[in-house]
Amino acid sequence: MSENRTDSERESGVVLGFLEEAEPWQFVSAQFPSKVGGRPAWLSQLNLPTVAELVCEKCQLPTVFLLQVYAPIIGQERSFHRTLYVFCCKTPECYTANDNQCLKVYRSQLPRKNDFYPYDPPADEEPATNADDEHILGSGVKLCRLCGCAGHKACSRCHSVTYCSKEHQTIDWKQRHKKECSSEPSSAVNMFLFPEWELVTEPEEFSVMEDKPPDSNSLVQANSVSSDLEESELESMALHESQDSKMFQKFKERIATEPHQVLRYCREGSPLWVSSEHVPSKEDIPKCSCGTNRIFEFQIMPQLLNHLKVDKPDASIDWGTLAIYTCAASCDQGNNYSAEFIWKQDFSKDQAV
Numbered sequence: 001m002s003e004n005r006t007d008s009e010r011e012s013g014v015v016l017g018f019l020e021e022a023e024p025w026q027f028v029s030a031q032f033p034s035k036v037g038g039r040p041a042w043l044s045q046l047n048l049p050t051v052a053e054l055v056c057e058k059c060q061l062p063t064v065f066l067l068q069v070y071a072p073i074i075g076q077e078r079s080f081h082r083t084l085y086v087f088c089c090k091t092p093e094c095y096t097a098n099d100n101q102c103l104k105v106y107r108s109q110l111p112r113k114n115d116f117y118p119y120d121p122p123a124d125e126e127p128a129t130n131a132d133d134e135h136i137l138g139s140g141v142k143l144c145r146l147c148g149c150a151g152h153k154a155c156s157r158c159h160s161v162t163y164c165s166k167e168h169q170t171i172d173w174k175q176r177h178k179k180e181c182s183s184e185p186s187s188a189v190n191m192f193l194f195p196e197w198e199l200v201t202e203p204e205e206f207s208v209m210e211d212k213p214p215d216s217n218s219l220v221q222a223n224s225v226s227s228d229l230e231e232s233e234l235e236s237m238a239l240h241e242s243q244d245s246k247m248f249q250k251f252k253e254r255i256a257t258e259p260h261q262v263l264r265y266c267r268e269g270s271p272l273w274v275s276s277e278h279v280p281s282k283e284d285i286p287k288c289s290c291g292t293n294r295i296f297e298f299q300i301m302p303q304l305l306n307h308l309k310v311d312k313p314d315a316s317i318d319w320g321t322l323a324i325y326t327c328a329a330s331c332d333q334g335n336n337y338s339a340e341f342i343w344k345q346d347f348s349k350d351q352a353v
Contacts, residue, residue, distance in 0.1 A: 014204040017069075017263030017298075019307055022198035025126045029137075030117060032081060036067040036262070036304065038196030039148025043083040043108040044335040045116045045139035048150040051164040053339070056089035057101035062165050063087035064147055066194065069265065069298060072109075078332045081117070082109040084324065084340065086300065090192075092315035098278040100344040102317075105324050106337040115335075135161060146172045146192050157181050168192075194308050199263060206257060244276040244348060255301070262304040268328075271299045274320035278345050286341055288327035294341055295328045302347075320347040 019036060027033050029041040042048060054063050066086045073079035089095075089102035113119055116138065135151075136142050144151035144164035151162035153169060158181045163169040171192055251274050255261060264272060273279055285294050300322040310317050323343040331338070 012204045012206055013266055013269060015201045015265040016204050016258055016261040017199045017201050017265065018258075018260055019197040019262055019304075020200050023126065026198060027196060030127075031122055032070045032083070034068060034070045034199035034201070036197045036199060036307070037194035038065070039134075039143070039193065040065045040068060040085055041083075042137060043081060043116075044110060044337065045137045045141060046335045047337060048141060049104075049106050049337045049339075050150060054087055054104055054149060054164075056091065056094055058094040058096075058099075059089060059091050059102075061089065061091060061167055062147065062149070063089050063102070063104055064193065065149070067199065067263075067300070067304075069199065069263070071265070071267070071297070073330055076330060077111050079109045079330045080112040081114070082107070082330065084297070084326065085337075086322070086324065086342065088317065090310070090317065092310075092317050095318050097346050098344060100342050103322065103342045103344060105340045105342045107326055107330070107333075107340050108337050109330060109332075110335075144168055146190065148193075155181065194310075197307065201263075201265065204258065204264070206254065247273055247276045248348070255303075260303060262301050262307070263298060264301065265298040267297045267326075268295050271296055271321065271323040274302075274345060275348050277348060280323075280343050285325050285343070288329075288331060288340075289338070290327060290329065290331040292327050292329045292331060294325040297324050297326045299323045318346070320345045 017034070022035075025031070027035055027038060027041055029043065029045070031041075032043075033041050035041065051062055055061060056063050064087060066088045068083050068085045070081075070083050072082045085106045085108070087104040087106075091102070094102035110116070134143075135145055142151050142162045143149065145161040146168040147164060149164045151164045153163045153165065155161050155163075155169070161172075163172065172190075175191060251272055254272055282293075287293055300319075302318075302320060305316075305318065308317075321344075323345070325341045325343065327338070327340065
């Protein structure tokens with residue numbers, strides 16, 4: 001990013017997230033990563049969410065780890081380390097319009113002095129030894145060999161690997177464990193997890209010209225970056241002055257300068273909605289279990305779907321945007337993982353990114 005901004009640009013208070021490749025050691029818990037895919041890098045090493053808490057509320061199958069965001073709160077000792085975890089169902093049929101039952105979000109936080117990590121920050125280099133084990137945490141908590149969540153069901157044949165559920169044991173058995181059980185481990189790739197990427201961030205900058213009413217030329221330019229809509233559809237959108245099309249155009253123009261953004265972070269800010277439909281009111285956002293109101297913290301963009309390798313000829317998981325709301329006080333729940341709230345908004349039928 002350029003440090004010499006012109007007068008036509010300003011910072012929005014939003015931090016954008018982008019995907020980059022990284023070394024495996026950078027994804028371990030002790031590095032406090034923000035990342036997409038792979039297994040969760042659990043912050044608290046105790047009291048992980050149970051499989052019952054992580055199942056999709058529609059199909060009752062376990063959800064899979066989508067991403068985590070390391071988001072400490074400056075000046076709040078109990079949140080010196082703080083990570084938010086998002087899980088999603090991999091069953092396309094569960095992604096009905098504007099329905100969030102296939103998604104989960106959890107918060108974990110720790111003070112600087114805690115039972116799991118050194119007081120001083122980790123070195124930005126590969127450690128001599130890797131503190132994370134693929135199947136067991138330093139606290140002794142066993143993990144599911146497939147998804148990396150808490151695992152309490154051991155393989156009855158070799159007793160060396162554990163799973164969170166019968167469903168994940170079955171998947172891993174067919175994928176690779178049948179060949180390696182009671183023999184030498186194989187190098188088979190875990191195809192169940194999403195591809196693993198580092199989430200890197202930078203402040204958003206955008207032109208003040210965005211506040212002016214869009215004309216048809218600007219609409220075409222914005223759409224040419226991130227859409228394959230036909231010219232006739234673009235003209236139709238430019239002509240229709242509906243509230244929904246205006247909001248959709250605002251969304252597309254705002255992301256056009258950084259079309260590869262997969263996340264927008266702005267605690268206490270506002271989401272960038274893709275539609276005027278299904279926008280939550282204050283009453284739609286449930287309070288935290290501590291009784292405190294929840295506030296917007298970040299949103300997951302539809303561009304992330306391009307990196308998850310979930311497209312199928314007949315169906316795919318999908319969303320317009322996922323808005324995450326968290327306890328405004330970031331209340332202290334000890335070493336427990338606190339459930340937070342996620343709002344799923346989909347595109348209208350005539351919209352596309």
